[in-house]
Amino acid sequence: MVTDVDTSKKLVGELFDWYKTHEFPQYQPENLNLVYTVAGSTLCEDSVGIFMEEQGVAYGDHERKARCAGVTADVLRKTVELLNETV
Numbered sequence: 001m002v003t004d005v006d007t008s009k010k011l012v013g014e015l016f017d018w019y020k021t022h023e024f025p026q027y028q029p030e031n032l033n034l035v036y037t038v039a040g041s042t043l044c045e046d047s048v049g050i051f052m053e054e055q056g057v058a059y060g061d062h063e064r065k066a067r068c069a070g071v072t073a074d075v076l077r078k079t080v081e082l083l084n085e086t087v
Helices: 005-021 044-055 062-086
Strands: none
Touching: 005 062, 044 062
């Protein structure tokens, strides 16, 4: 919505490459000391599955929900950074 199609494809590719190698979650407002994990994939199922195994939590646990919120914030921040570099 804010760039042309070619730029959009480039930015999404950069975001996906970053997501696959970034240690999530950097943003942890609740100070739960969540483990940092690398997804190695753009799929949420892979990302959250690795985290749940490393943290030793179940899908419905608060730590998993807090982690997903942190990942959302991390991705939004990176998206804004990429867009700002483009403009």
